[in-house]
Amino acid sequence: MKAKRYDTLGWKLAALSLAAFTLTGLILMVFYYGASLLLWLNPSRSFFGTRLIRWTVNHIGSSLIMLVSGLPLYIYFFFLFTKNTIGYLREITKGMQKFADGNLSYSIPVSSADELASLAKNMNTMADKLRLSLEEERASAKAKNDLITGVSHDLRTPLTSVIGFLEYIETDRYRDEIELRYYVNIAYEKSLTLKKLIDELFEYTRVSGGSLPLELEPVDLGKLLTQLAEEFVPSLEQADMSYRVRIVEPVRILADTDELVRLYENLFSNAIRYGKDGKRFDITIGREGDEAIVICTNYGAPIPPEDVPHLFERFYRVDKSRSKETGGTGLGLAITKSITELHNGRISVRSNRRQTDFETRFPLYRTR
Incomplete structure:
Protein backbone atom coordinates (compact mmCIF):
# COMPACT_ATOMS: atom_id res chain seq x y z
CA MET A 1 0.00 0.00 0.00
CA LYS A 2 1.33 3.40 -0.94
CA ALA A 3 2.26 5.55 2.05
CA LYS A 4 0.26 8.74 2.46
CA ARG A 5 2.28 11.89 1.89
CA TYR A 6 1.93 14.84 4.21
CA ASP A 7 4.09 17.27 2.23
CA THR A 8 1.45 18.00 -0.39
CA LEU A 9 0.01 21.43 -1.02
CA GLY A 10 -3.35 20.45 0.44
CA TRP A 11 -1.83 19.32 3.73
CA LYS A 12 0.40 22.39 3.85
CA LEU A 13 -2.55 24.76 3.37
CA ALA A 14 -4.56 22.83 5.94
CA ALA A 15 -1.72 23.14 8.46
CA LEU A 16 -1.31 26.86 7.79
CA SER A 17 -5.06 27.39 8.06
CA LEU A 18 -5.11 25.55 11.37
CA ALA A 19 -2.19 27.64 12.62
CA ALA A 20 -3.99 30.88 11.65
CA PHE A 21 -7.20 29.65 13.30
CA THR A 22 -5.35 28.66 16.47
CA LEU A 23 -3.51 31.98 16.76
CA THR A 24 -6.74 33.88 16.13
CA GLY A 25 -8.45 31.85 18.84
CA LEU A 26 -5.63 32.52 21.31
CA ILE A 27 -5.77 36.26 20.66
CA LEU A 28 -9.57 36.31 21.06
CA MET A 29 -9.25 34.32 24.29
CA VAL A 30 -6.72 36.84 25.61
CA PHE A 31 -9.06 39.72 24.82
CA TYR A 32 -12.07 37.85 26.26
CA TYR A 33 -10.37 37.01 29.55
CA GLY A 34 -8.83 40.48 29.65
CA ALA A 35 -12.26 42.05 29.35
CA SER A 36 -13.64 39.69 31.99
CA LEU A 37 -10.74 40.57 34.29
CA LEU A 38 -11.39 44.30 33.73
CA LEU A 39 -15.07 43.87 34.62
CA TRP A 40 -14.14 41.90 37.72
CA LEU A 41 -11.51 44.39 38.92
CA ASN A 42 -13.63 47.46 38.16
CA PRO A 43 -17.28 46.49 38.45
CA SER A 44 -18.41 50.15 38.75
CA ARG A 45 -19.72 51.98 35.73
CA SER A 46 -17.47 55.01 36.25
CA PHE A 47 -14.63 53.73 34.08
CA PHE A 48 -15.16 54.29 30.37
CA GLY A 49 -13.66 50.93 29.34
CA THR A 50 -15.97 49.05 31.67
CA ARG A 51 -19.04 50.88 30.35
CA LEU A 52 -17.99 50.24 26.74
CA ILE A 53 -17.52 46.53 27.37
CA ARG A 54 -20.88 46.22 29.18
CA TRP A 55 -22.70 48.19 26.45
CA THR A 56 -21.13 46.08 23.68
CA VAL A 57 -21.97 42.80 25.35
CA ASN A 58 -25.54 43.84 26.17
CA HIS A 59 -26.43 45.44 22.83
CA ILE A 60 -24.33 43.47 20.29
CA GLY A 61 -23.45 40.21 21.95
CA SER A 62 -20.10 38.67 22.77
CA SER A 63 -20.45 35.95 20.12
CA LEU A 64 -20.96 38.43 17.31
CA ILE A 65 -18.09 40.56 18.58
CA MET A 66 -15.81 37.50 18.62
CA LEU A 67 -16.88 36.57 15.08
CA VAL A 68 -16.45 40.07 13.66
CA SER A 69 -13.06 40.45 15.31
CA GLY A 70 -11.89 36.91 14.62
CA LEU A 71 -12.59 36.79 10.87
CA PRO A 72 -10.22 39.65 9.87
CA LEU A 73 -7.60 38.29 12.27
CA TYR A 74 -7.88 34.81 10.73
CA ILE A 75 -7.63 36.20 7.18
CA TYR A 76 -4.62 38.33 8.14
CA PHE A 77 -2.75 35.42 9.77
CA PHE A 78 -3.66 33.02 6.95
CA PHE A 79 -2.16 35.33 4.31
CA LEU A 80 0.81 36.00 6.56
CA PHE A 81 1.55 32.29 6.93
CA THR A 82 0.96 31.52 3.23
CA LYS A 83 3.12 34.44 2.04
CA ASN A 84 5.89 32.10 0.85
CA THR A 85 3.45 29.83 -0.99
CA ILE A 86 1.76 32.79 -2.68
CA GLY A 87 5.18 34.21 -3.55
CA TYR A 88 6.13 30.88 -5.11
CA LEU A 89 2.92 30.94 -7.15
CA ARG A 90 3.93 34.40 -8.39
CA GLU A 91 7.38 33.00 -9.28
CA ILE A 92 5.76 30.21 -11.29
CA THR A 93 3.46 32.72 -13.00
CA LYS A 94 6.48 34.87 -13.83
CA GLY A 95 8.26 31.84 -15.31
CA MET A 96 5.22 30.94 -17.42
CA GLN A 97 5.10 34.50 -18.73
CA LYS A 98 8.78 34.29 -19.69
CA PHE A 99 8.09 31.01 -21.51
CA ALA A 100 5.16 32.67 -23.30
CA ASP A 101 7.47 35.54 -24.31
CA GLY A 102 9.89 33.06 -25.89
CA ASN A 103 12.54 32.92 -23.16
CA LEU A 104 12.72 29.12 -23.04
CA SER A 105 16.14 29.09 -21.37
CA TYR A 106 14.60 30.48 -18.14
CA SER A 107 14.22 27.94 -15.33
CA ILE A 108 11.60 28.23 -12.58
CA PRO A 109 13.21 27.59 -9.17
CA VAL A 110 12.11 24.34 -7.50
CA SER A 111 12.05 25.13 -3.79
CA SER A 112 9.60 22.65 -2.25
CA ALA A 113 8.33 19.10 -2.54
CA ASP A 114 4.62 19.70 -3.11
CA GLU A 115 2.43 20.01 -6.20
CA LEU A 116 3.75 23.51 -6.93
CA ALA A 117 7.26 22.08 -7.18
CA SER A 118 5.94 19.36 -9.49
CA LEU A 119 4.27 22.04 -11.59
CA ALA A 120 7.55 24.00 -11.75
CA LYS A 121 9.48 20.87 -12.73
CA ASN A 122 6.96 19.99 -15.43
CA MET A 123 7.01 23.54 -16.78
CA ASN A 124 10.82 23.49 -16.90
CA THR A 125 10.77 20.10 -18.64
CA MET A 126 8.20 21.33 -21.15
CA ALA A 127 10.27 24.46 -21.86
CA ASP A 128 13.44 22.37 -22.30
CA LYS A 129 11.71 19.99 -24.72
CA LEU A 130 10.21 22.88 -26.65
CA ARG A 131 13.60 24.61 -26.80
CA LEU A 132 15.27 21.43 -28.04
CA SER A 133 12.51 20.97 -30.59
CA LEU A 134 13.02 24.51 -31.89
CA GLU A 135 16.79 24.00 -32.00
CA GLU A 136 16.32 20.77 -33.95
CA GLU A 137 13.97 22.55 -36.33
CA ARG A 138 16.51 25.33 -36.86
CA ALA A 139 19.28 22.74 -37.32
CA SER A 140 17.11 20.89 -39.81
CA ALA A 141 16.47 24.08 -41.76
CA LYS A 142 20.19 24.89 -41.71
CA ALA A 143 21.03 21.33 -42.80
CA LYS A 144 18.59 21.67 -45.70
CA ASN A 145 20.20 24.95 -46.75
CA ASP A 146 23.67 23.42 -46.41
CA LEU A 147 22.54 20.44 -48.48
CA ILE A 148 21.23 22.70 -51.23
CA THR A 149 24.43 24.76 -51.12
CA GLY A 150 26.63 21.66 -51.26
CA VAL A 151 24.67 20.06 -54.08
CA SER A 152 24.62 23.31 -56.04
CA HIS A 153 28.39 23.69 -55.69
CA ASP A 154 29.19 20.10 -56.63
CA LEU A 155 26.76 20.04 -59.55
CA ARG A 156 27.79 23.40 -60.94
CA THR A 157 31.50 22.62 -61.36
CA PRO A 158 31.28 19.52 -63.61
CA LEU A 159 28.17 20.84 -65.34
CA THR A 160 29.97 24.05 -66.28
CA SER A 161 32.81 21.97 -67.76
CA VAL A 162 30.40 19.77 -69.73
CA ILE A 163 28.57 22.81 -71.14
CA GLY A 164 31.87 24.55 -71.93
CA PHE A 165 33.39 21.66 -73.90
CA LEU A 166 30.11 20.89 -75.69
CA GLU A 167 29.97 24.54 -76.71
CA TYR A 168 33.48 24.19 -78.18
CA ILE A 169 32.23 21.23 -80.21
CA GLU A 170 28.94 22.93 -81.18
CA THR A 171 30.77 26.00 -82.53
CA ASP A 172 33.46 23.91 -84.32
CA ARG A 173 36.28 25.42 -82.27
CA TYR A 174 38.40 22.27 -82.39
CA ARG A 175 41.33 21.90 -84.79
CA ASP A 176 41.05 18.23 -85.70
CA GLU A 177 39.38 14.95 -84.76
CA ILE A 178 41.96 14.27 -82.05
CA GLU A 179 41.08 17.48 -80.24
CA LEU A 180 37.37 16.74 -80.78
CA ARG A 181 37.78 13.33 -79.13
CA TYR A 182 39.71 15.00 -76.31
CA TYR A 183 36.85 17.43 -75.64
CA VAL A 184 34.25 14.64 -75.86
CA ASN A 185 36.26 12.53 -73.41
CA ILE A 186 36.46 15.36 -70.87
CA ALA A 187 32.70 16.01 -71.19
CA TYR A 188 32.08 12.28 -70.73
CA GLU A 189 34.29 12.13 -67.58
CA LYS A 190 32.53 15.14 -66.10
CA SER A 191 29.17 13.55 -66.89
CA LEU A 192 30.24 10.45 -64.97
CA THR A 193 31.19 12.69 -62.05
CA LEU A 194 27.72 14.23 -62.17
CA LYS A 195 26.10 10.80 -62.25
CA LYS A 196 28.16 9.64 -59.28
CA LEU A 197 27.16 12.69 -57.26
CA ILE A 198 23.48 12.25 -58.10
CA ASP A 199 23.65 8.55 -57.22
CA GLU A 200 25.37 9.35 -53.91
CA LEU A 201 22.82 12.05 -53.13
CA PHE A 202 19.95 9.69 -53.88
CA GLU A 203 21.57 7.02 -51.71
CA TYR A 204 22.04 9.45 -48.82
CA THR A 205 18.43 10.64 -49.06
CA ARG A 206 17.28 7.01 -49.11
CA VAL A 207 19.14 5.89 -45.99
CA SER A 208 19.13 9.08 -43.88
CA GLY A 209 15.39 9.41 -43.38
CA GLY A 210 15.28 6.64 -40.78
CA SER A 211 12.32 4.95 -42.52
CA LEU A 212 14.21 2.70 -44.96
CA PRO A 213 12.74 -0.82 -44.76
CA LEU A 214 15.46 -3.34 -43.93
CA GLU A 215 15.41 -7.02 -44.86
CA LEU A 216 17.07 -8.26 -41.69
Whole structure:
Protein backbone atom coordinates (compact mmCIF):
# COMPACT_ATOMS: atom_id res chain seq x y z
CA MET A 1 0.00 0.00 0.00
CA LYS A 2 1.33 3.40 -0.94
CA ALA A 3 2.26 5.55 2.05
CA LYS A 4 0.26 8.74 2.46
CA ARG A 5 2.28 11.89 1.89
CA TYR A 6 1.93 14.84 4.21
CA ASP A 7 4.09 17.27 2.23
CA THR A 8 1.45 18.00 -0.39
CA LEU A 9 0.01 21.43 -1.02
CA GLY A 10 -3.35 20.45 0.44
CA TRP A 11 -1.83 19.32 3.73
CA LYS A 12 0.40 22.39 3.85
CA LEU A 13 -2.55 24.76 3.37
CA ALA A 14 -4.56 22.83 5.94
CA ALA A 15 -1.72 23.14 8.46
CA LEU A 16 -1.31 26.86 7.79
CA SER A 17 -5.06 27.39 8.06
CA LEU A 18 -5.11 25.55 11.37
CA ALA A 19 -2.19 27.64 12.62
CA ALA A 20 -3.99 30.88 11.65
CA PHE A 21 -7.20 29.65 13.30
CA THR A 22 -5.35 28.66 16.47
CA LEU A 23 -3.51 31.98 16.76
CA THR A 24 -6.74 33.88 16.13
CA GLY A 25 -8.45 31.85 18.84
CA LEU A 26 -5.63 32.52 21.31
CA ILE A 27 -5.77 36.26 20.66
CA LEU A 28 -9.57 36.31 21.06
CA MET A 29 -9.25 34.32 24.29
CA VAL A 30 -6.72 36.84 25.61
CA PHE A 31 -9.06 39.72 24.82
CA TYR A 32 -12.07 37.85 26.26
CA TYR A 33 -10.37 37.01 29.55
CA GLY A 34 -8.83 40.48 29.65
CA ALA A 35 -12.26 42.05 29.35
CA SER A 36 -13.64 39.69 31.99
CA LEU A 37 -10.74 40.57 34.29
CA LEU A 38 -11.39 44.30 33.73
CA LEU A 39 -15.07 43.87 34.62
CA TRP A 40 -14.14 41.90 37.72
CA LEU A 41 -11.51 44.39 38.92
CA ASN A 42 -13.63 47.46 38.16
CA PRO A 43 -17.28 46.49 38.45
CA SER A 44 -18.41 50.15 38.75
CA ARG A 45 -19.72 51.98 35.73
CA SER A 46 -17.47 55.01 36.25
CA PHE A 47 -14.63 53.73 34.08
CA PHE A 48 -15.16 54.29 30.37
CA GLY A 49 -13.66 50.93 29.34
CA THR A 50 -15.97 49.05 31.67
CA ARG A 51 -19.04 50.88 30.35
CA LEU A 52 -17.99 50.24 26.74
CA ILE A 53 -17.52 46.53 27.37
CA ARG A 54 -20.88 46.22 29.18
CA TRP A 55 -22.70 48.19 26.45
CA THR A 56 -21.13 46.08 23.68
CA VAL A 57 -21.97 42.80 25.35
CA ASN A 58 -25.54 43.84 26.17
CA HIS A 59 -26.43 45.44 22.83
CA ILE A 60 -24.33 43.47 20.29
CA GLY A 61 -23.45 40.21 21.95
CA SER A 62 -20.10 38.67 22.77
CA SER A 63 -20.45 35.95 20.12
CA LEU A 64 -20.96 38.43 17.31
CA ILE A 65 -18.09 40.56 18.58
CA MET A 66 -15.81 37.50 18.62
CA LEU A 67 -16.88 36.57 15.08
CA VAL A 68 -16.45 40.07 13.66
CA SER A 69 -13.06 40.45 15.31
CA GLY A 70 -11.89 36.91 14.62
CA LEU A 71 -12.59 36.79 10.87
CA PRO A 72 -10.22 39.65 9.87
CA LEU A 73 -7.60 38.29 12.27
CA TYR A 74 -7.88 34.81 10.73
CA ILE A 75 -7.63 36.20 7.18
CA TYR A 76 -4.62 38.33 8.14
CA PHE A 77 -2.75 35.42 9.77
CA PHE A 78 -3.66 33.02 6.95
CA PHE A 79 -2.16 35.33 4.31
CA LEU A 80 0.81 36.00 6.56
CA PHE A 81 1.55 32.29 6.93
CA THR A 82 0.96 31.52 3.23
CA LYS A 83 3.12 34.44 2.04
CA ASN A 84 5.89 32.10 0.85
CA THR A 85 3.45 29.83 -0.99
CA ILE A 86 1.76 32.79 -2.68
CA GLY A 87 5.18 34.21 -3.55
CA TYR A 88 6.13 30.88 -5.11
CA LEU A 89 2.92 30.94 -7.15
CA ARG A 90 3.93 34.40 -8.39
CA GLU A 91 7.38 33.00 -9.28
CA ILE A 92 5.76 30.21 -11.29
CA THR A 93 3.46 32.72 -13.00
CA LYS A 94 6.48 34.87 -13.83
CA GLY A 95 8.26 31.84 -15.31
CA MET A 96 5.22 30.94 -17.42
CA GLN A 97 5.10 34.50 -18.73
CA LYS A 98 8.78 34.29 -19.69
CA PHE A 99 8.09 31.01 -21.51
CA ALA A 100 5.16 32.67 -23.30
CA ASP A 101 7.47 35.54 -24.31
CA GLY A 102 9.89 33.06 -25.89
CA ASN A 103 12.54 32.92 -23.16
CA LEU A 104 12.72 29.12 -23.04
CA SER A 105 16.14 29.09 -21.37
CA TYR A 106 14.60 30.48 -18.14
CA SER A 107 14.22 27.94 -15.33
CA ILE A 108 11.60 28.23 -12.58
CA PRO A 109 13.21 27.59 -9.17
CA VAL A 110 12.11 24.34 -7.50
CA SER A 111 12.05 25.13 -3.79
CA SER A 112 9.60 22.65 -2.25
CA ALA A 113 8.33 19.10 -2.54
CA ASP A 114 4.62 19.70 -3.11
CA GLU A 115 2.43 20.01 -6.20
CA LEU A 116 3.75 23.51 -6.93
CA ALA A 117 7.26 22.08 -7.18
CA SER A 118 5.94 19.36 -9.49
CA LEU A 119 4.27 22.04 -11.59
CA ALA A 120 7.55 24.00 -11.75
CA LYS A 121 9.48 20.87 -12.73
CA ASN A 122 6.96 19.99 -15.43
CA MET A 123 7.01 23.54 -16.78
CA ASN A 124 10.82 23.49 -16.90
CA THR A 125 10.77 20.10 -18.64
CA MET A 126 8.20 21.33 -21.15
CA ALA A 127 10.27 24.46 -21.86
CA ASP A 128 13.44 22.37 -22.30
CA LYS A 129 11.71 19.99 -24.72
CA LEU A 130 10.21 22.88 -26.65
CA ARG A 131 13.60 24.61 -26.80
CA LEU A 132 15.27 21.43 -28.04
CA SER A 133 12.51 20.97 -30.59
CA LEU A 134 13.02 24.51 -31.89
CA GLU A 135 16.79 24.00 -32.00
CA GLU A 136 16.32 20.77 -33.95
CA GLU A 137 13.97 22.55 -36.33
CA ARG A 138 16.51 25.33 -36.86
CA ALA A 139 19.28 22.74 -37.32
CA SER A 140 17.11 20.89 -39.81
CA ALA A 141 16.47 24.08 -41.76
CA LYS A 142 20.19 24.89 -41.71
CA ALA A 143 21.03 21.33 -42.80
CA LYS A 144 18.59 21.67 -45.70
CA ASN A 145 20.20 24.95 -46.75
CA ASP A 146 23.67 23.42 -46.41
CA LEU A 147 22.54 20.44 -48.48
CA ILE A 148 21.23 22.70 -51.23
CA THR A 149 24.43 24.76 -51.12
CA GLY A 150 26.63 21.66 -51.26
CA VAL A 151 24.67 20.06 -54.08
CA SER A 152 24.62 23.31 -56.04
CA HIS A 153 28.39 23.69 -55.69
CA ASP A 154 29.19 20.10 -56.63
CA LEU A 155 26.76 20.04 -59.55
CA ARG A 156 27.79 23.40 -60.94
CA THR A 157 31.50 22.62 -61.36
CA PRO A 158 31.28 19.52 -63.61
CA LEU A 159 28.17 20.84 -65.34
CA THR A 160 29.97 24.05 -66.28
CA SER A 161 32.81 21.97 -67.76
CA VAL A 162 30.40 19.77 -69.73
CA ILE A 163 28.57 22.81 -71.14
CA GLY A 164 31.87 24.55 -71.93
CA PHE A 165 33.39 21.66 -73.90
CA LEU A 166 30.11 20.89 -75.69
CA GLU A 167 29.97 24.54 -76.71
CA TYR A 168 33.48 24.19 -78.18
CA ILE A 169 32.23 21.23 -80.21
CA GLU A 170 28.94 22.93 -81.18
CA THR A 171 30.77 26.00 -82.53
CA ASP A 172 33.46 23.91 -84.32
CA ARG A 173 36.28 25.42 -82.27
CA TYR A 174 38.40 22.27 -82.39
CA ARG A 175 41.33 21.90 -84.79
CA ASP A 176 41.05 18.23 -85.70
CA GLU A 177 39.38 14.95 -84.76
CA ILE A 178 41.96 14.27 -82.05
CA GLU A 179 41.08 17.48 -80.24
CA LEU A 180 37.37 16.74 -80.78
CA ARG A 181 37.78 13.33 -79.13
CA TYR A 182 39.71 15.00 -76.31
CA TYR A 183 36.85 17.43 -75.64
CA VAL A 184 34.25 14.64 -75.86
CA ASN A 185 36.26 12.53 -73.41
CA ILE A 186 36.46 15.36 -70.87
CA ALA A 187 32.70 16.01 -71.19
CA TYR A 188 32.08 12.28 -70.73
CA GLU A 189 34.29 12.13 -67.58
CA LYS A 190 32.53 15.14 -66.10
CA SER A 191 29.17 13.55 -66.89
CA LEU A 192 30.24 10.45 -64.97
CA THR A 193 31.19 12.69 -62.05
CA LEU A 194 27.72 14.23 -62.17
CA LYS A 195 26.10 10.80 -62.25
CA LYS A 196 28.16 9.64 -59.28
CA LEU A 197 27.16 12.69 -57.26
CA ILE A 198 23.48 12.25 -58.10
CA ASP A 199 23.65 8.55 -57.22
CA GLU A 200 25.37 9.35 -53.91
CA LEU A 201 22.82 12.05 -53.13
CA PHE A 202 19.95 9.69 -53.88
CA GLU A 203 21.57 7.02 -51.71
CA TYR A 204 22.04 9.45 -48.82
CA THR A 205 18.43 10.64 -49.06
CA ARG A 206 17.28 7.01 -49.11
CA VAL A 207 19.14 5.89 -45.99
CA SER A 208 19.13 9.08 -43.88
CA GLY A 209 15.39 9.41 -43.38
CA GLY A 210 15.28 6.64 -40.78
CA SER A 211 12.32 4.95 -42.52
CA LEU A 212 14.21 2.70 -44.96
CA PRO A 213 12.74 -0.82 -44.76
CA LEU A 214 15.46 -3.34 -43.93
CA GLU A 215 15.41 -7.02 -44.86
CA LEU A 216 17.07 -8.26 -41.69
CA GLU A 217 18.76 -11.65 -41.47
CA PRO A 218 21.62 -13.15 -39.45
CA VAL A 219 24.94 -12.16 -41.06
CA ASP A 220 28.36 -13.61 -40.31
CA LEU A 221 30.57 -10.54 -40.40
CA GLY A 222 33.79 -12.51 -40.83
CA LYS A 223 32.58 -14.31 -43.95
CA LEU A 224 30.93 -11.22 -45.41
CA LEU A 225 33.97 -8.97 -45.01
CA THR A 226 36.42 -11.63 -46.19
CA GLN A 227 34.42 -12.00 -49.40
CA LEU A 228 34.10 -8.22 -49.79
CA ALA A 229 37.86 -7.74 -49.30
CA GLU A 230 38.54 -10.28 -52.05
CA GLU A 231 36.33 -8.25 -54.40
CA PHE A 232 38.50 -5.19 -53.64
CA VAL A 233 41.74 -6.95 -54.60
CA PRO A 234 41.98 -5.25 -58.05
CA SER A 235 41.53 -1.81 -56.45
CA LEU A 236 44.05 -2.67 -53.73
CA GLU A 237 46.60 -3.90 -56.27
CA GLN A 238 46.12 -0.79 -58.37
CA ALA A 239 46.91 1.28 -55.24
CA ASP A 240 49.88 -1.03 -54.50
CA MET A 241 48.29 -2.10 -51.20
CA SER A 242 47.96 -5.42 -49.40
CA TYR A 243 45.18 -6.40 -47.02
CA ARG A 244 44.63 -8.70 -44.06
CA VAL A 245 41.39 -9.93 -42.50
CA ARG A 246 41.83 -10.89 -38.85
CA ILE A 247 38.89 -12.68 -37.20
CA VAL A 248 39.48 -12.59 -33.44
CA GLU A 249 36.14 -14.25 -32.79
CA PRO A 250 33.33 -15.20 -35.21
CA VAL A 251 30.36 -12.86 -34.75
CA ARG A 252 26.92 -12.60 -36.24
CA ILE A 253 24.56 -9.64 -36.33
CA LEU A 254 21.03 -9.07 -37.57
CA ALA A 255 21.38 -6.89 -40.65
CA ASP A 256 20.34 -6.14 -44.21
CA THR A 257 23.19 -7.68 -46.21
CA ASP A 258 22.95 -5.26 -49.14
CA GLU A 259 23.05 -2.20 -46.89
CA LEU A 260 25.89 -3.69 -44.85
CA VAL A 261 27.90 -4.26 -48.04
CA ARG A 262 27.25 -0.64 -49.01
CA LEU A 263 28.52 0.49 -45.61
CA TYR A 264 31.81 -1.40 -45.79
CA GLU A 265 32.34 -0.63 -49.48
CA ASN A 266 32.46 3.03 -48.45
CA LEU A 267 34.95 2.32 -45.65
CA PHE A 268 37.15 0.14 -47.90
CA SER A 269 37.12 2.75 -50.70
CA ASN A 270 37.93 5.45 -48.18
CA ALA A 271 40.88 3.42 -46.85
CA ILE A 272 42.26 2.89 -50.37
CA ARG A 273 41.81 6.54 -51.37
CA TYR A 274 43.42 8.07 -48.28
CA GLY A 275 45.60 5.26 -46.93
CA LYS A 276 47.45 4.04 -50.01
CA ASP A 277 50.70 5.62 -48.81
CA GLY A 278 50.68 3.17 -45.89
CA LYS A 279 50.65 0.22 -48.33
CA ARG A 280 48.48 -1.89 -46.00
CA PHE A 281 44.84 -2.26 -45.06
CA ASP A 282 43.71 -4.33 -42.05
CA ILE A 283 40.22 -5.52 -41.14
CA THR A 284 39.76 -6.80 -37.57
CA ILE A 285 36.55 -8.55 -36.49
CA GLY A 286 35.67 -9.49 -32.92
CA ARG A 287 33.34 -8.83 -30.04
CA GLU A 288 33.24 -6.81 -26.86
CA GLY A 289 30.48 -7.64 -24.40
CA ASP A 290 27.20 -7.80 -26.32
CA GLU A 291 28.58 -5.97 -29.35
CA ALA A 292 30.20 -7.08 -32.58
CA ILE A 293 33.16 -4.88 -33.53
CA VAL A 294 34.77 -4.29 -36.92
CA ILE A 295 37.86 -2.08 -37.18
CA CYS A 296 39.06 -0.94 -40.60
CA THR A 297 42.65 0.29 -40.30
CA ASN A 298 44.76 2.15 -42.82
CA TYR A 299 48.29 3.48 -42.32
CA GLY A 300 48.20 6.57 -44.49
CA ALA A 301 48.42 10.22 -43.47
CA PRO A 302 46.59 10.99 -40.21
CA ILE A 303 43.33 12.93 -40.16
CA PRO A 304 43.82 16.40 -38.61
CA PRO A 305 42.24 16.49 -35.10
CA GLU A 306 40.05 19.47 -36.02
CA ASP A 307 38.48 17.46 -38.87
CA VAL A 308 37.65 14.29 -36.88
CA PRO A 309 34.40 15.59 -35.25
CA HIS A 310 33.01 16.62 -38.67
CA LEU A 311 34.06 13.59 -40.66
CA PHE A 312 30.56 12.06 -40.92
CA GLU A 313 28.83 15.30 -41.92
CA ARG A 314 27.32 15.73 -45.36
CA PHE A 315 29.65 17.21 -48.00
CA TYR A 316 32.48 17.49 -45.48
CA ARG A 317 35.92 16.87 -46.91
CA VAL A 318 39.24 16.88 -45.11
CA ASP A 319 40.67 18.25 -48.35
CA LYS A 320 38.95 21.64 -48.60
CA SER A 321 39.95 22.01 -52.25
CA ARG A 322 37.40 19.33 -53.29
CA SER A 323 39.91 17.99 -55.79
CA LYS A 324 39.22 14.94 -57.87
CA GLU A 325 42.38 13.24 -56.61
CA THR A 326 41.47 13.21 -52.93
CA GLY A 327 37.81 14.08 -52.63
CA GLY A 328 34.76 12.03 -53.44
CA THR A 329 31.30 13.51 -53.23
CA GLY A 330 31.58 14.17 -49.50
CA LEU A 331 28.58 11.92 -48.88
CA GLY A 332 30.22 8.50 -48.51
CA LEU A 333 30.90 8.64 -44.75
CA ALA A 334 27.55 10.34 -44.11
CA ILE A 335 25.86 7.40 -45.86
CA THR A 336 28.00 4.98 -43.83
CA LYS A 337 26.91 6.60 -40.56
CA SER A 338 23.23 6.54 -41.57
CA ILE A 339 23.36 2.83 -42.48
CA THR A 340 25.16 2.05 -39.21
CA GLU A 341 22.50 3.85 -37.16
CA LEU A 342 19.70 2.13 -39.11
CA HIS A 343 21.10 -1.13 -37.69
CA ASN A 344 21.21 0.30 -34.13
CA GLY A 345 24.98 0.52 -34.42
CA ARG A 346 27.65 3.15 -33.84
CA ILE A 347 30.60 4.31 -35.88
CA SER A 348 33.67 6.23 -34.69
CA VAL A 349 37.11 7.15 -35.93
CA ARG A 350 40.51 7.41 -34.26
CA SER A 351 43.55 8.80 -36.04
CA ASN A 352 47.19 9.28 -35.07
CA ARG A 353 50.53 9.41 -36.83
CA ARG A 354 50.75 5.64 -37.08
CA GLN A 355 47.24 4.64 -38.22
CA THR A 356 43.59 5.57 -38.71
CA ASP A 357 40.86 3.27 -37.34
CA PHE A 358 37.23 3.34 -38.40
CA GLU A 359 35.32 1.29 -35.82
CA THR A 360 31.75 0.03 -36.20
CA ARG A 361 29.77 -1.63 -33.39
CA PHE A 362 26.53 -3.58 -33.71
CA PRO A 363 24.38 -5.56 -31.27
CA LEU A 364 25.24 -9.26 -31.44
CA TYR A 365 22.69 -11.67 -32.89
CA ARG A 366 21.83 -14.41 -30.44
CA THR A 367 19.90 -17.53 -31.34
CA ARG A 368 17.06 -18.35 -28.97
